[in-house]
Amino acid sequence: MRSIHIDLGKDSYDIHIEKGLLNQSGQYVRQLTEAERLAVITDDAVDALYGNQLQAALEQSGYEVHRIVFKAGEGSKNMTVLADLYQGLADAGITRSDAIITFGGGVPGDLGGLAAATYLRGIPFIQIPTTIIAQVDSSVGGKVAVDLPSGKNQAGAFYQPKGVLIDPELLTTLPLRFIHDGLGEVIKYGCIRDNHLFELLETLQDDTLSAHWEEIIECCCTIKARIVEHDVLDMGERMLLNFGHTIGHAIERCYGYGYYTHGEGVAAGMAMLTAVTEQKGLTAAGTTQRLDAVLQRYGLPVTVNAAMPQLLPYIAHDKKKRGNRLTLVIIPAIGTSELLSIEGDAIPDYIRKVDAQ
Ligand SMILES: NC(=O)c1ccc[n+]([C@@H]2O[C@H](COP(=O)([O-])OP(=O)(O)OC[C@H]3O[C@@H](n4cnc5c(N)ncnc54)[C@H](O)[C@@H]3O)[C@@H](O)[C@H]2O)c1
Ligand SMILES: [Zn+2]
Structure with missing residues (x-):
């Protein structure tokens, strides 16, 4: 137990x-x-x-x-x-x-x-x-x-x-798409707080996961418990749990709920943001490659086809927007996270690989 x-x-x-x-x-x-x-x-x-x-x-x-x-x-x-x-x-x-x-x-x-x-x-x-x-x-x-x-x-x-x-x-009994959906959040926990969990996910695959569920769930719940203890009402540290979610929510809404699952939206959101923060020198070199590889290992997307003008209005409406500023969660390296406040107008600079249609 x-x-x-x-x-x-x-x-x-x-x-x-x-x-x-x-x-x-x-x-x-x-x-x-x-x-x-x-x-x-x-x-x-x-x-x-x-x-x-x-x-x-x-x-x-x-x-x-x-x-x-x-x-x-x-x-x-x-x-x-x-x-x-x-x-x-x-x-x-x-x-x-x-x-x-x-x-x-x-x-x-x-x-x-x-x-x-x-x-x-x-x-x-x-x-x-x-x-x-x-x-x-x-x-x-x-x-x-x-x-x-x-x-x-x-x-x-x-x-x-x-x-x-x-x-x-x-x-x-959970269908594979829901397993992958949940793994989007599990990978998020590894990214923001737990390099060991991330490394474990890099070695497992669909048919070897089940032997490790208890360990994986314990890692995730421990991270969430510690963060919630510090910030039960979601005014500060709890925002770290939103890594990948600003772009992820926009993707879910842009395509209509159900087209991309929540975990798929978060997956693409994490990857699209991290590619840019790595380019800007805010994230250690090589992080995006590892993140993309682990997401793809579990059938999760690392980008979507929507054009930037389509996604932007959904991002602008994100709850985390304050005034004309937006707080993003970024990862300096796998296993660490921090908040980054940016100008609303700078949002397009923080999303990669959204091809014009
Ligand atoms: N409160 C929070 O902090 C928080 C955090 C994340 C997500 N959420 C909410 O959670 C919801 C999404 O969660 P979800 O994906 O679990 O949704 P869900 O409860 O709809 O479950 C997804 C599907 O899986 C089926 N299912 C459940 N357990 C099963 C099992 N063991 N075997 C086979 N089928 C099973 C369900 O019947 C359902 O069809 C959203 O509404 C989201 O807003 C809340
Ligand atoms: Zn989520």
Whole structure:
């Protein structure tokens, strides 16, 4: 068992990582809550694969379990489904002395987490993430949200779970494109903080990854935990987690959500930016070559075809823009990162390989 403590004062909690942990989840949940009833919030795909297994594990520890299931996909991360969840919780008789389990990828985690933060003015919740994105990123740090028609994650809260239970064995059913999607974020962690993790990824490939999931997830969650401890409300250091995201978000929006996955957008964003910072002498020589090679090893893009004029408006709208300045995350070398504030007008100078169409 690998465990990481995240120290947030009264909101502190542990992240446990172990293959097969799902079957013991009842015992762990027992240590985290006095609840008698648990509402499991999940999507229909995860429910079909693992819903019965989780319910059995929780019932073994004496819980009354209510499953609240919505349609899988980002399209469900909205106010309408959130309202359905509130009603489902009320119908199941969930009170403030009960608890919610969010079970699935980032969508059940973010949506169910926001339900937990607000139902009856907040009830305890525990994250059991089932995608790589969720196991290395979204289940840790307490950001919960839904999308609005005007943009992603526009209504939400900071609300920490009581614990995070990670079973990497659940990743065996995850389609390869979602594995690669998550690896975009894993490579990001290596770039910003952990040269050893980056080197490990340089030696693995799709069919050898699974033997290393526990180690990989532990590295990523430790980095995120340490950064969130210093900056829980995302006012400073937490911005380092956005490496590749300014250009990545623009790519996702420019092509329409779903064309490039989030991890693919971030991959191209990291590579396109680093090529330029290396040219400018802000990044050690040879870094771009290593970064491109590791991204391509896992089927991730290092550039996109959109012309600069197409991408620019999406970058200009990025949340991190302040006044006419934009804060970029750059890597002086693999394993280190820093913030760089640039003039808004200088943005085109920081993107490579965007060919005119
Ligand atoms: N809160 C945060 O800090 C944070 C961080 C990163 C991303 N996010 C959010 O996370 C979401 C993306 O996460 P995601 O990619 O996990 O999305 P997701 O929850 O939609 O999962 C992706 C797909 O994988 C399926 N799936 C989940 N687990 C599976 C398994 N073990 N086997 C087979 N299929 C499985 C799901 O049913 C779904 O169809 C976005 O909404 C994003 O905004 C939040
Ligand atoms: Zn991300």
